[in-house]
Amino acid sequence: MRLVALSSIQENVYLAENVLNSRGQVLLRSGVELTSSILKRLHSLGITYVYIEDARTDDIYIRPVLAEETRREALTMMSEAFHQVKKELAEGSPRFGLHKMEKRFAVVVRDIISQIKERKEAIDLLTHLYAHDDYIFIHSLNVTIYTLALSLKLKNLTAKQTEELGLGAMLHDVGKLLIPAAILKKPSRLTGEEFELIKKHTEFGFDLLRKEHSLPVTVAHCAFQHHERLNGSGYPRGISGDEIHIFGKMIGIADVYDAVTSNRIYRKAMLPHEGMEILYAGSGTEFETAYIEMFRKAIVMYPKGLTVWLNDGRKGVVSEQNEHMSDRPVLLILEEEGHVLDVPYKVNMAKETTLMITETDTTLFYT
Numbered sequence: 001m002r003l004v005a006l007s008s009i010q011e012n013v014y015l016a017e018n019v020l021n022s023r024g025q026v027l028l029r030s031g032v033e034l035t036s037s038i039l040k041r042l043h044s045l046g047i048t049y050v051y052i053e054d055a056r057t058d059d060i061y062i063r064p065v066l067a068e069e070t071r072r073e074a075l076t077m078m079s080e081a082f083h084q085v086k087k088e089l090a091e092g093s094p095r096f097g098l099h100k101m102e103k104r105f106a107v108v109v110r111d112i113i114s115q116i117k118e119r120k121e122a123i124d125l126l127t128h129l130y131a132h133d134d135y136i137f138i139h140s141l142n143v144t145i146y147t148l149a150l151s152l153k154l155k156n157l158t159a160k161q162t163e164e165l166g167l168g169a170m171l172h173d174v175g176k177l178l179i180p181a182a183i184l185k186k187p188s189r190l191t192g193e194e195f196e197l198i199k200k201h202t203e204f205g206f207d208l209l210r211k212e213h214s215l216p217v218t219v220a221h222c223a224f225q226h227h228e229r230l231n232g233s234g235y236p237r238g239i240s241g242d243e244i245h246i247f248g249k250m251i252g253i254a255d256v257y258d259a260v261t262s263n264r265i266y267r268k269a270m271l272p273h274e275g276m277e278i279l280y281a282g283s284g285t286e287f288e289t290a291y292i293e294m295f296r297k298a299i300v301m302y303p304k305g306l307t308v309w310l311n312d313g314r315k316g317v318v319s320e321q322n323e324h325m326s327d328r329p330v331l332l333i334l335e336e337e338g339h340v341l342d343v344p345y346k347v348n349m350a351k352e353t354t355l356m357i358t359e360t361d362t363t364l365f366y367t
């Protein structure tokens with residue numbers, strides 16, 4: 001299978017991965033032909049790239065990070081929890097009923113942890129193709145996966161701490177329920193006042209979560225601190241260094257990374273290695289350097305199925321990942337010296353160290 005831009009698809013092309021809505025339900029099944037009306041529909045759902053079946057790359061297989069049931073349960077549970085909170089807030093209830101769902105959250109978080117632990121490959125969330133109709137749940141799930149993947153590289157958290165961190169990541173943006181949707185989804189530039197209001201989601205989330213006495217206070221601090229930065233440039237309090245809880249630091253990294261690598265109303269997504277550049281730019285100033293390094297090891301830089309060009313002019317598709325060298329994958333070379341090869345062959349960039357990826361198929365994201 002191959003990752004391609006919707007805009008580049010012509011006739012007789014078949015979808016190779018399911019497309020889901022924000023609750024994890026299947027909108028389009030793999031195997032369906034991408035007719036012009038289906039392409040139009042995908043476009044209107046905010047999808048800019050898809051995996052397609054392709055005879056030359058049909059041995060490239062992508063194992064999703066989460067089992068479909070886990071993903072669906074996580075998204076459904078979050079949407080039910082958020083709706084419940086919203087209802088109780090509207091009714092003026094002093095606390096919200098999250099404690100009733102605590103066991104369900106714990107089961108999902110444990111499931112996600114065990115699936116990430118079992119996974120031999122780095123994390124690649126591009127494989128989960130979503131219609132971005134209600135982004136907050138997908139974002140919360142992605143941040144949970146990235147945060148847990150980072151924390152598992154750290155290796156010094158207990159199982160209980162890891163579970164608390166997972167729960168905190170799932171609920172880190174719960175305070176956004178108190179921000180008007182018109183501001184959250186505003187496609188144009190925010191005014192200063194609007195931005196100040198958005199910043200308040202950290203405090204709102206903290207207030208909501210700390211009232212739930214059955215939840216560990218660290219979970220409330222995940223909401224409170226995920227926008228704080230190492231050098232004190234973050235919000236809401238502008239705390240710095242060790243004043244920031246390690247959970248806040250980890251979620252902060254996962255949050256920024258998911259924000260820049262996902263499609264949003266106001267801009268297109270970046271590719272994983274471009275998102276990583278953004279984190280590097282803040283390494284040691286905004287983000288803990290050691291965590292950035294761990295994060296880089298946890299995630300895929302060049303997703304499978306992505307078309308890339310090498311410094312010697314060859315063109316190929318990423319076909320396998322090298323476990324400890326996320327920036328040097330195995331490629332299936334399709335073109336050489338401007339000619340399409342009859343028989344594609346593989347090149348392992350981990351072994352051929354003079355090779356560099358100089359270009360990626362940016363039409364995926366920028367058209």
Ligand SMILES: [Fe+2]
Nearest residue numbers: 172173226227
């Ligand atoms: Fe946030």
